[in-house]
Amino acid sequence: MMVRRTKQSSNSKNINKFEKDKIYKRWLLGATALVVVILFGLLGYGLLDKYWIIPGRSVAEVDGYEISFQTVDQHTRYRRMQMLDQYIAYLDAMKYAGEQRNQVQDILDQIENELDDPVQHMRQVINELINTELVINEALSRNISVDDGEVDSAIRLFLGFVVDQDNDNNEYEEAYRLYFENMNLYTDMDEDSFRKLFRNRLFAEKLQENLGEEEEFGDEEQVSVKHILFSLDNLDQANDVFERVNNGEDFEALAVEFSDDESNAAIGGDLGWVARGEMVNSFEQVVFGEEETGIVPELVATQYGLHIVKIVAKEVRPLAENVVNQRKLMIFNNWLTETKNNSAIEIFDWWESAAPNKPDLQDMYSRIQQSE
Numbered sequence: 001m002m003v004r005r006t007k008q009s010s011n012s013k014n015i016n017k018f019e020k021d022k023i024y025k026r027w028l029l030g031a032t033a034l035v036v037v038i039l040f041g042l043l044g045y046g047l048l049d050k051y052w053i054i055p056g057r058s059v060a061e062v063d064g065y066e067i068s069f070q071t072v073d074q075h076t077r078y079r080r081m082q083m084l085d086q087y088i089a090y091l092d093a094m095k096y097a098g099e100q101r102n103q104v105q106d107i108l109d110q111i112e113n114e115l116d117d118p119v120q121h122m123r124q125v126i127n128e129l130i131n132t133e134l135v136i137n138e139a140l141s142r143n144i145s146v147d148d149g150e151v152d153s154a155i156r157l158f159l160g161f162v163v164d165q166d167n168d169n170n171e172y173e174e175a176y177r178l179y180f181e182n183m184n185l186y187t188d189m190d191e192d193s194f195r196k197l198f199r200n201r202l203f204a205e206k207l208q209e210n211l212g213e214e215e216e217f218g219d220e221e222q223v224s225v226k227h228i229l230f231s232l233d234n235l236d237q238a239n240d241v242f243e244r245v246n247n248g249e250d251f252e253a254l255a256v257e258f259s260d261d262e263s264n265a266a267i268g269g270d271l272g273w274v275a276r277g278e279m280v281n282s283f284e285q286v287v288f289g290e291e292e293t294g295i296v297p298e299l300v301a302t303q304y305g306l307h308i309v310k311i312v313a314k315e316v317r318p319l320a321e322n323v324v325n326q327r328k329l330m331i332f333n334n335w336l337t338e339t340k341n342n343s344a345i346e347i348f349d350w351w352e353s354a355a356p357n358k359p360d361l362q363d364m365y366s367r368i369q370q371s372e
Helices: 002-056 069-094 098-115 118-141 148-158 166-187 191-213 235-246 251-258 281-289 321-341 350-354 361-371
Strands: 058-062 065-068 220-230 270-274 300-302 305-317 345-347
Touching: 058 069, 058 118, 065 069, 065 118, 069 098, 069 118, 069 166, 098 118, 118 191, 118 321, 118 345, 148 191, 166 191, 191 321, 220 235, 220 251, 220 281, 235 251, 235 305, 281 300, 281 305
Parallel strands: none
Antiparallel strands: 058 065, 058 345, 220 270, 220 305, 300 305
């Protein structure tokens, strides 16, 4: 009887150990499965957050209208694409820039500096999208519309084709296809979003014209003026040439020889007819303040340098078209500033950590060259 009890006791212990091992293995498998589920859940949430939640989140609100991260991201990439095109064009222009190499390099530096700060770059795009929303709301309230034909014409001009010229349709359609495919690859914009870029620009142009029509641009006093420009650190030469002008030497010939203003030195420093608001304030005060024509009796200093100024004539005359357009743009900008100040606008800051990384200009340049 004692032997049988011992065997039974031993069997019971073995069964209990087997059951414990079984329970432990079951728990271990369950725990492992739970960890796997959690990991896949986190991975799934990360993908969901990246490709669904974040793109749909609001980056800014304008009077209740939400601007999504996806919209901002697409427009940021498109702006980058355009800036890269400019960068490449100016790099090519550098080969033939000659004396203007410094100016071209300044433009290249400006592009690089903007692209070096992705957050600031994206913030500028957000502000542009806010402006666009305000413009569209105002345009629609004034019954301003843009039709598909106008959008088509704007895209044709953008791609370098003459509007309504039938014999280049095949060439245009091929150029459109290539540009859109490249743009879509880089920005993920669909065709509706791409066309909307041009529609929004046309709304802004029409609103600017509409606002300008509310103002009258009549005849104004204008000044016909010429100048000889010297750098601010070239005072000795400026005084020397100024003395020669006052001694009766030919103004136009001296402008051709000495003026640093390359835009008009070859035509004797002629700036043409100038209306108020076209020139920097210090220059404008002098030319409109002088009652007599002739050489202004003192050198005129501006941020651009030292000027020897000759007032050729003064007349009340119609404003030039470019001046009228500048005035209309000023009216539009003033309207936009006032409207923004009176609108409910909120920009969130969560998106800064999700802003695209700084682009590698050389890498992007190489990839575009390979695709051409």
